[in-house]
């Protein structure tokens with residue numbers, strides 16, 4: 001009897017120890033549920049920023065994607081399932097960005113009341129036949145597709161255009177109002193402020209880019225189709241929708257020819273993935289590289305610096321102006 005209870009005691013201590021160790025050693029927690037607020041789980045940075053802005057004091061937002069990580073290779077951890085099960089709202093981009101969402105929603109607690117909302121709904125989607133070799137979407141059915149596929153994919157990068165970001169912000173506002181009607185007016189008021197800023201950004205992009213003589217951009221990852229469509233640019237991508245799929249060498253040579261022929265002066269790359277291919281192409285064509293940020297997440301430096309969707313998009317505009325004049 002004595003040994004049995006002693007045994008149980010040791011087991012309990014061990015369990016507790018393992019639990020504490022796990023809690024201490026796990027990757028940086030993405031935050032925990034706060035009682036008395038509307039808990040909103042977001043999948044990646046722009047949605048987190050908009051939900052925090054519109055939510056104000058009524059909302060506690062938790063972003064699943066850690067700082068410095070781009071959404072392509074990310075999948076949720078068990079703590080994310082626990083948090084989301086207790087939250088009132090789960091906001092994801094959709095349009096194929098988060099291929100893990102259907103399974104994730106199935107794994108939530110049976111009594112979870114979290115309402116899942118596809119934030120990009122209502123945006124006029126761009127379809128592309130680009131291969132999508134990474135986990136940006138495709139619900140995993142394409143996997144590591146070899147060669148060309150004839151399937152059309154939805155381009156998920158809706159937020160990169162202020163015009164579609166505005167639609168996304170409105171969806172976020174409506175979802176907050178539906179789970180928390182008591183604070184409807186506050187959401188409306190803060191949404192209006194955010195919408196004003198997005199509209200100002202939109203008209204700045206439209207007027208500034210229209211003044212420029214050049215409209216062809218060469219980018220590393222095909223993340224700028226919505227921006228290109230809405231502001232009259234033509235996007236040439238080295239890597240397709242993915243940020244990590246390798247381009248074929250004949251495609252690189254073709255791009256180098258285009259760069260020379262069109263007098264393109266800069267190849268754009270992004271900070272969360274390697275700039276190797278952009279540098280290779282730039283060297284091949286004898287031009288320079290510059291950052292064009294798809295705002296899929298912040299780097300640690302950007303977070304410390306207080307950067308956000310608006311500062312990064314503003315920087316994008318300044319770099320586009322430099323590159324296209």
Ligand SMILES: [Zn+2]
Pocket residue numbers: 136157221223241242243294296
């Ligand atoms: Zn992307």
